Amino acid sequence: MSVVLRAVAVTVSDRCARGEQEDESGAILVSLLKELGARIVATEIVPDDLVPLAEKLRGYAERADVNLIMTTGGTGLSPRDNTPEATRAVIEREVPGIAEAMRAESLKKTPTAMISRGVCGVRSGALIVNLPGSPAAVRECFDVIRPVLAHAVALLAGRSHDGTDASA
Secondary structure (H helix, E strand, O other): OOOOOEEEEEEEOHHHHOOOOOOHHHHHHHHHHHHOOOEEEEEEEEOOOHHHHHHHHHHHHOOOOOOEEEEEOOOOOOOOOOHHHHHHHHOOEEOHHHHHHHHHHHHOOOHHHHHOOOOEEEEOOEEEEEEOOOHHHHHHHHHHHHHHHHHHHHHHOOEOOOOOEOOO
């Protein structure tokens, strides 16, 4: 029995939140999630403010109808890039392999990938994944993790590696 991805896409950008820039990355993320068969529960554009972002992530993670939260933006070195810190404040367990895989693959295309600080982790049965903010990086990183997203969410839902109920 397969698990349906019930996803939230959060764009973290001061400029997009103020309406000064179009949210291309968020739109691409939603499109990629839909291609994967995910049901989009919510989309949001929020500024790069640490505490409100952490509260937003916590709130979505604790909803029963959400099992995947993906952010785009706020993972660089700018003083306003707070997405990794907000995510770390919320997650109960880190899933470093996802972030490592995205950085490793991106590094093959651009040396700036090594300064991406995105993290991934779990809270309340929801997988939280930080993607970079550029449209190209969203596509590139999503392609890297696409094969494991449904499996990771299924494991969080209590499914075993063979797809059966792990509690049986």
